[in-house]
Amino acid sequence: MNKKWTRVTKNLWVLVLIGMISVLAACGNDANASGDVDENGWPKKISYGVLPGEEEELSRAHNLFVEDMSEALGIEVELFQGEDYNAVIEAMRSEKLDLASFGPFSYIIAQERSDAIPIAVRAKDEEDATYNSWIVVPDESDVQTLEELEGKSILFADPASTSGHLFPRAIFIDALGITNDEVESYFSSVSFSGSHDNSILAIAAGDADAAGVCSSCVERAIEGGMVSESDFRIIAESDPIPSSPISYRADLPESLVEAIQEFVYNYDNEEFFEKAGDADSRYIPVDESDYDIIRNTAEALNMSPEELLNQ
Structure with a gap:
């Protein structure tokens, strides 16, 4: 009898110990979780991603922006610059990223993959909240038209670039009457430079016959002294493209999103806007529907985002 109860007692103690270990583990997990958030339920650190680029003033602007955001929110904001567009999308x-300044097409992909939601674009006003894609050639080139680029080299910025890939492809398809599948065979070579800055520098150096670049990127490169207007010529221009949006991941706490929006919409650091390339600009709200033209253009190319990224 005593032996029987001894076995029962031992078994009970085992169950009690297992229960205590489970409770302690759960408490430990809760403690770890609470250690990553503050009293508002916000993460103690968030990350802000930007696309690759080389223009120094713009890099300084990004650093200034995250410093000001960190001070306004009262939490650490870390800057992440991707090696390519897909790195920012995948982050x-x-x-690994809570916010990002995407290009219009990379935003569309981020929306599909991580439910990214746009907040604002940098512009003087709503009418100024667009830019264009340019097809440029070296100034000394004999090429005057798109037709004369047949059999020559073309440089795109990145597979996920709106004005450095998506819209330039559409320009050639519409103007030349070729299909998307025929774009590659139209040229002697099709390459990706990794950024608009790289493409602009390659054209200035005569290392490519043509390139698709964003108009604002070229203007910023000229202002920054990277290139001059005499280094290139514009032979084609796209329709207006909605500007690059700051976007956030949809699962962020609502109160944090509201605080970020308040910071962005009221941001008035003149030094930042000067370094970003336009002292007269500000951040204005945007909506998902503003980017329907990007979705429609991608659909017109009859290529999924994955196919475009894998070019």
Whole structure:
């Protein structure tokens, strides 16, 4: 009898110990979780991603922006610059990024993969909240028209670039009457430079016959002294493209999103806007529907985002 109860007692103690270990583990997990958030339920650190580029003043502007955001929010804001567009998209998909300044097409992809939501674009006013894609050639080139680029080299910025890939492809398709599949065979070579800055520098150096670049990127490069207007010529221009939006991951706490929006919409650091390339600009709200032209253009190319990224 005593032996029987001894076995029962031992078994009970085992169950009690297992229960205590489970409770302690759960408490430990809760403690770890609470250690990553503040009293508002906000993460103690968030990350802000930007696309690759080389223009120094713009890089300084990004650093200034995250410093000001950190001070306004009262939490650490870390800057992340991707090696390519897909790196920024994937960083948000894997929840390593909370915010990002996407290009219009990379935003569309980020929306599909991680439910990114646009907040604002930098512009003087709503009418100024667009830019264009340019097809440029070296100034000394004999090429005057798109037709004369047949059999020559073309440089795009990045597979996920709106004005450095998506819209330039559409320009050639519409103007030349070729299909998307025929774009590659139209040229002697099709390459990606990694950024608009790289493409602009390659054209200035005569290292490519043509390139698709964003108009504002070229203007900023000229202002920054990277190139001069005499280094290139514009032979084609796209329709207006909605500007690059700051976007956030949809699962952020609502109160944090509201605080970020308040900071962005009221941001007035003149030094930042000067370094970003336009002292007269500010951040104005945008909506998902503003980017329907990007979605429609991608659909017109009859290529999925994955196919465009894998070019």
